[in-house]
Amino acid sequence: MNFLLRECEIVGDGGVTASDVRVRDGRIAQIGSSLNAAAGERVVEGGGRLLFPGAIDDQVHFREPGLTHKADIASESRAAAAGGVTSFMEMPNVQPPTLDMQRLEEKRAIAAVHSCVNYAFYLGASNDNLAAIAAADPRRIAGIKIFMGASTGDMLVDDEVVLRRIFEVAPTLIATHCESSPRIRNNLQKAQNLYGANIPAAMHPIIRNAAVCYDSSSLAVSLARETGARLHILHLTTAQEMELFAPGPLDNKHITAEACAHHLLFDESDYVALGMRLKTNPAVKSRADREALHLALAEGRIDVLATDHAPHLPAEKDQPYIQAAAGMPLVEYALPAYLELVADGVLTYAQVATKAAGAVADIFSIRERGYIREGYYADLVLVEKTPAGTPARKAVLSKCGWTPFADYRFRHSVHSTYVNGHLVWNEEEIQERVRGMALEFDR
Structure with a gap:
């Protein structure tokens, strides 16, 4: 798709700049002010909207x-496009889990046929697949995912010898879910002693x-420092960390960090309204923890914004x-959720663009994405400012059929999303024929 996008406010690492963007053969061909349309060239009016690089979500669970x-x-993937991703x-905790390259290639093949946005997949770690990890092609995987704590699925790496060896032999970045399973079991037993089978969501x-998280994340950091492994810790939640x-x-940096939308927008007071729908691992914690995450984002201690999109059916959530089930559908409102931090004065537009796109591309060595630059793929998102607030759409695109943002009013909305120069989301409609590409890694 070739076109000239006129009169938009480009958000980049240097700030916000009024400019035009010419797209040719799926890539950004030219950036400049007052560009003239070529004969027969399609012109798209940006209308002064913000133009962000497409978000790269480094942590989703699409369940296939x-x-x-x-x-x-x-x-x-359609929900992702609506969210500016x-x-x-x-992630690898599907059935069967993605513990070898054959399983990973099967997922790539599914995405090539069905995904309307670009894609990559993690190779999972277990106590028994060290050889598969060591032999993995770093150019075909997003990274090595280690569950250093029990969560959804059965992929806990709890053998300390194996854990260290993974850090020693991993051919590329290691991404960790950090929670201490022994501490969780001890705390759960105390809660059961108090409440029996009726443990409230607020527990x-x-x-x-915090101790559950810190014990595990500090161990991961220690192992990365001792072995020189490239470590990326996912969904941090506590001030202590x-x-x-x-x-x-x-x-x-060879140790980087991520925070997710729900830990940045919700806190422990929201369990009253959302109940078990707010149950995620790691847990949404206190307002003080949330504010510490905000400060860490601004300081650059946290490098990446993501969703940890983890859909479950209402019937799976509304249980004792x-x-x-732990997890929430979040990707459909990814960029509007991140931009709430701008509306609240926590981050700038440029910082959101960096943490949602550019830094992800840099950390994972993703080729020619994450920035609005000439020669890069035209992954672009036009964003509208909506100061009065835009409610969540009633028709949920995620297959699970619900959103924790049903009562939320976002102060920015995704007007349109382009993937490799193709319009995939425009004014609340998906263009069904668009297909994404496998991400390429310079490793």
Whole structure:
């Protein structure tokens, strides 16, 4: 798709600049002021809207294969496009889990047919697949995912010898879910002693408290420092953990950090309204923890914004505490959720563009994406400012059929999303024929 996008406010690492963008053969061919349309060239009026690089979500669960009753790559990639996400990196805790390259290639093949945005997949770690990890092609995987704590699925790496060896032999970035399973079991037993089978949702951040997170994340940081492994810690939630990360720009960091939309917008007071629907691992915690995450984002201790999109059916969420599934559908409102931090004065537009796109591309060595630059793929999102607030749409695109943002009013909305120069989301409608590409890694 070739076109000239006129009169938009380009959001880049240097700030916001009024400019035009010419797209040719899926890439950004020219950026400049008052560009003239060529003969027969299609012109798209930006109308002064903000133009962001497409967000790259480094943590989603699209549930395919094996769990497609609640989500699949087709449905969730469309939700991603609506949320301004033009590329995703998907997790391995599906059925069967993605523990070898054959399983990973099967998922790539599904995405090639069904995903309307760009894609990559993590290779999972277990106590038994060290050889597969060591032999993995770093150019075909997003990274190595380690569950250093029990969560959804059965992929816990709890053998300390194996864990260290993974850090020693991993051919590329290691991404970790950090929670201490022994502490969780101990806290859960205390809650059961108090409440029996009727544990309230508000106990979740107590059962999975700061110590649960810090014990595990500090261990991951220690292993990365000892082995030299490239470490990226996912979905941080506590003030205490922030001391583990250096402030400032990426530069040569070999330990980086991520925070997710729900931990940045919700806090423990929201369990009253949302109940088990707010149950996620790690847990949404206190307002003080949320404010610490905000500060860490501004300081550069947290490098990446993501969603940890993890859809479950309402029937799977609306259960007693032990049975209630952990995770929420979030990708459909990814960029509007991040931009709430701008509306609240926490971040600038440029910082959101960096943490949602550019820094992700840099950390994962993704080729020619993450920035609005000449020669790069035209992954672009036009965003409208809506100061009065835009409610969540009634028709939920995620297959699970619900959103935790049903009562939220966002102060920015995604007007249109382009993937490799193709319009995939425009004014509340999906263009069904668009297909994304496999992300390429310079490793």
